[in-house]
Amino acid sequence: MTDIVLVAGAGGVGKTTLAAGIGVAAALEGRRTLVLTVDPARRLATALGLKKLSNIADPNPDLETLWAAMLDAGASWEAIARRHAPPEVAERLVASPFFDAIARQFPAGAAYAAAEEMSEQVENGAWDLVVVDTPPSSGGIDFLTAPAQMRALVGGRVLRMLTGGRLPGRKTFFDRATKPALRLMDGVLGGGLLQDVGDFLFDLRHTYDGIALRSKSIAAHMERAHMVLVTTNDPLPLIEADRFVVERPGDTRTPIIVFNRTLPEAWIGATTTVSNPRLVENLSRWAAEAAYQRDVRASWEERHNLPVVDVPWQADTPNDIGVLKTLADPIWVRLAIAPVP
Amino acid sequence: MNHELQIVTGKGGVGRSAVTAAIALAAARSGRRVLAAAMTDASGLAVHFGLDRLDYLPVPVQPNLHAMAIDRGRALDEYLRLQIGLGKRVPLLPLSRNLEALSQTVPGIRDVVTTGKLYHEVRSGNWDLVIADGPPTGQIMSYLRASRVIASLVRTGRAREQADKMTELLAAPGSSLIMVTLAEELPVTETLEALAELEGEGLIRLGGVFANRTVRPLGVSEAALNAVQDEAVRASGLLHRGLYEGQKRWRRELPNHVALPLLFGEHIPADVAEQLSTQVVS
Numbered sequence: 001m002t003d004i005v006l007v008a009g010a011g012g013v014g015k016t017t018l019a020a021g022i023g024v025a026a027a028l029e030g031r032r033t034l035v036l037t038v039d040p041a042r043r044l045a046t047a048l049g050l051k052k053l054s055n056i057a058d059p060n061p062d063l064e065t066l067w068a069a070m071l072d073a074g075a076s077w078e079a080i081a082r083r084h085a086p087p088e089v090a091e092r093l094v095a096s097p098f099f100d101a102i103a104r105q106f107p108a109g110a111a112y113a114a115a116e117e118m119s120e121q122v123e124n125g126a127w128d129l130v131v132v133d134t135p136p137s138s139g140g141i142d143f144l145t146a147p148a149q150m151r152a153l154v155g156g157r158v159l160r161m162l163t164g165g166r167l168p169g170r171k172t173f174f175d176r177a178t179k180p181a182l183r184l185m186d187g188v189l190g191g192g193l194l195q196d197v198g199d200f201l202f203d204l205r206h207t208y209d210g211i212a213l214r215s216k217s218i219a220a221h222m223e224r225a226h227m228v229l230v231t232t233n234d235p236l237p238l239i240e241a242d243r244f245v246v247e248r249p250g251d252t253r254t255p256i257i258v259f260n261r262t263l264p265e266a267w268i269g270a271t272t273t274v275s276n277p278r279l280v281e282n283l284s285r286w287a288a289e290a291a292y293q294r295d296v297r298a299s300w301e302e303r304h305n306l307p308v309v310d311v312p313w314q315a316d317t318p319n320d321i322g323v324l325k326t327l328a329d330p331i332w333v334r335l336a337i338a339p340v341p
Numbered sequence: 342m343n344h345e346l347q348i349v350t351g352k353g354g355v356g357r358s359a360v361t362a363a364i365a366l367a368a369a370r371s372g373r374r375v376l377a378a379a380m381t382d383a384s385g386l387a388v389h390f391g392l393d394r395l396d397y398l399p400v401p402v403q404p405n406l407h408a409m410a411i412d413r414g415r416a417l418d419e420y421l422r423l424q425i426g427l428g429k430r431v432p433l434l435p436l437s438r439n440l441e442a443l444s445q446t447v448p449g450i451r452d453v454v455t456t457g458k459l460y461h462e463v464r465s466g467n468w469d470l471v472i473a474d475g476p477p478t479g480q481i482m483s484y485l486r487a488s489r490v491i492a493s494l495v496r497t498g499r500a501r502e503q504a505d506k507m508t509e510l511l512a513a514p515g516s517s518l519i520m521v522t523l524a525e526e527l528p529v530t531e532t533l534e535a536l537a538e539l540e541g542e543g544l545i546r547l548g549g550v551f552a553n554r555t556v557r558p559l560g561v562s563e564a565a566l567n568a569v570q571d572e573a574v575r576a577s578g579l580l581h582r583g584l585y586e587g588q589k590r591w592r593r594e595l596p597n598h599v600a601l602p603l604l605f606g607e608h609i610p611a612d613v614a615e616q617l618s619t620q621v622v623s
Contacts, residue, residue, distance in 0.1 A: 011477075012354025012528075041526045097494065196494075235608055236354065236385055270573040278560050279574050286577040288606030296608075315583020317526065 002122045003337050004221055005131045008143065008244060009230035010237040014260040016040050017318060018230055018311065019133035020048055020068075021328025022335075024321050027066035031128040031340055034121055035068045036114070038133050043319035055117060062321055069121075071114040071135070080113060084210030089203050098200040109153075110135050111146035112215075119218045128340045132225075144222055144249055147215030154208045226335050227255035233262070233293045238300070245304055256334055257306050259297065261313040263290040309334050344515055346463045347472045347548055348380075350481040350535070351521030352528040356553040359610065360521045360601070361474040362389035363617035369406035370618070373469040376462055377402075379410040380455055380484075386410070386474045391611035407468075413451065416458040420503075452487030453504060460510050478520070478531045485511060485518075485544045508544075517548025522595070524552045524588035529595060536596065550598035551621070556585050557602070 007019040016037055023035035034057055035048060048068040049060035060066040081093045093099050111134070118132050134143040142149075227248075231241040245255065267283065267290045274280060301308075309331050318324050347364070351357040358379075365377040379386040379395055387395045387410070390402045397415045399407035463471050476484050488507040495501045510516060518539065522528040532550065539547060559582045566582065569575040592600070601620055604613055 010354060011352065012523075039527065043526075233608075234354075235388075235610060264573070264576070267573050267577060272571045272574050274569060274571050274574045276561065279566075279569065279578050282559060282581050283574050283577045285605040286580065292606045292608055313580060315580050316587055 002127050003129045004122060004225035005228060006134055006225045007228045007230060008134045010240040013230050013232045013237050015230045016133045017044060018328050019131050020044055021324040022332050023066060023131040024324045025329050025332035026129045027063050028325060030065055032065050033129045034127045036071050036118060036132045037068060038071050038135055041317050043317055047319050047321060071117055077113050080116060084207035086206060089206045093203050096200050111142040112150040115146050115218045116214060119221050122221050141244055141247055144252060147218045151212055151215055154204050154211055223251050227253050228258060228331060229255040230258045230260055232260050233296045257308045258311055258331055260311045262310040263293055263313055265294060307334060344463050345470045346459060346516040347519050348475040349519045349521060350475045350478050352478045352531050355521050355523045355528050357521050358385035358389050358474050359613050359617060360551050360553060361386060361472055362614035363621045365406055365472050366614060366618035367622050368470050369403055375406045376468040376471045377408040378473045380473045380475045384474045388610040389614040411455050411458045417454050420454050420457045452484045453491050456507055460507050478535050481535060482538050511545045517546045519548045520550045521553055524555055524591040529591045550595060551601055552592055552595060552598050553601045554603040555588050555600040556581060558585050
């Protein structure tokens with residue numbers, strides 16, 4: 001069975017780089033590995049062998065067991081519509097101005113689209129391991145809760161509100177005579193907008209059965225996935241990390257916490273015989289940062305008893321397989337995923 | 342007459358809220374009456390003023406400075422009452438509940454309600470400057486375009502008139518967009534993409550670009566560093582030098598910008614905002 005590693009965390013903490021590194025470490029052991037990535041820096045994409053930046057997997061030129069593909073939320077939404085709705089309905093959906101709005105605005109949408117792609121890759125039997133770099137909204141929590149949110153959306157929460165619970169046929173979509181609020185809204189919005197929205201939501205309901213079924217298998221994959229939560233020592237990523245730890249669904253695995261951009265504790269209070277005042281001052285600046293990190297860590301460990309891996313601060317985005325492996329190897333070792341038979 | 346609106350945007354994690362707070366603090370110190378507003382739920386504006394949270398009603402933070410958070414439900418009620426002009430006798434709850442649900446589907450409704458509150462505050466005459474901790478760079482264009490999108494979907498009526506007024510406000514000479522970035526590949530690329538879109542559409546003027554968390558040159562060559570025996574001195578020097586070189590490369594890609602410093606060991610949000618506020622005024 002394909003193993004799954006989900007890499008979550010706030011934007012800007014180095015999640016994409018470390019997800020790639022975990023993939024490299026696994027592939028070097030001979031596992032057939034796919035890295036699903038969201039928004040890689042150009043040099044990282046090159047290091048991974050991503051040529052097309054599309055959701056079709058590319059092989060790595062230097063490491064034949066390593067493949068990579070992009071998670072493209074826009075394209076995936078179209079795929080969802082085409083997969084779960086009858087062809088003529090899917091055409092109408094994709095062409096609607098509201099479809100674009102849903103794809104861009106419904107926060108769980110991109111996460112759900114990514115989750116569907118993940119589960120397709122997990123189920124196609126081509127991989128020993130799939131590493132998923134989760135979309136950054138809400139520090140990865142959205143990815144775990146996306147299937148349920150998606151069911152709520154197409155299950156007609158909006159639709160039921162507009163119609164007062166009854167699910168009417170297309171023609172009698174809005175019973176304006178019995179819904180004064182709707183009549184008023186139509187007056188405010190004008191231009192028949194409500195009828196357009198209603199038609200769109202009615203079409204969207206066609207995807208419900210497919211999504212309801214699919215989201216069950218997605219939920220099963222998420223329950224057995226290995227979790228890596230990446231943070232830095234900065235306050236805002238830490239708030240998101242706290243939130244992930246506290247709010248993650250109870251049936252998911254305990255995450256490994258990765259503190260990226262960690263400085264050596266040995267710098268704190270270090271004395272030196274070097275005389276260059278610029279270098280002495282530089283050490284003391286960085287020592288102040290290291291001291292801050294030590295305090296942050298102590299307070300984190302008071303709050304959470306979870307496995308922690310430190311990744312050192314790199315001056316540069318890693319751009320080759322060797323550096324990626326060195327960075328992420330301690331995480332990969334800590335994951336302790338059983339070898340492929 | 343000089344009622345200004347500044348909307349601050351930047352990729353998640355670049356310090357958007359810190360820079361918003363810093364500009365607000367600096368403007369208030371210069372004697373202008375300032376309102377700082379958090380536009381999204383995820384805003385970190387409150388902690389940068391040393392507060393736990395912000396409310397819909399502006400609260401005083403310092404002399405000349407008030408802060409608020411735009412609660413979408415409250416903003417929607419106010420939008421319907423004050424801007425669309427529904428009378429007191431019209432029951433709002435069912436209407437706003439329906440609109441809130443609808444706003445997941447119709448492009449621009451959510452955004453137009455949030456920017457509508459900004460419009461209301463700018464026009465109130467209570468402030469010389471309204472500065473908004475805005476949505477991330479990836480969403481800013483959809484916010485700025487919202488009133489035009491609404492106008493294209495709703496051809497008549499009060500919502501349409503209101504949308505047109507907002508398009509006007511954003512395009513006014515007193516309104517501008519401030520972009521915050523780090524001197525790294527992804528945030529710089531995203532900033533340049535947004536700038537290119539902005540330029541093409543004339544929705545709002547660019548008010549300035551800030552490169553946050555930059556380091557100054559070390560002033561020691563790589564060769565000299567590698568010759569240093571002391572491990573901590575060498576490693577901290579190489580890290581600093583490497584960061585500076587990387588940042589220099591990405592700062593070259595940015596248009597004219599103000600560089601804000603990386604504050605070593607200083608991460609308490611209110612202190613960060615205070616320190617940055619002395620640097621944002623150039």
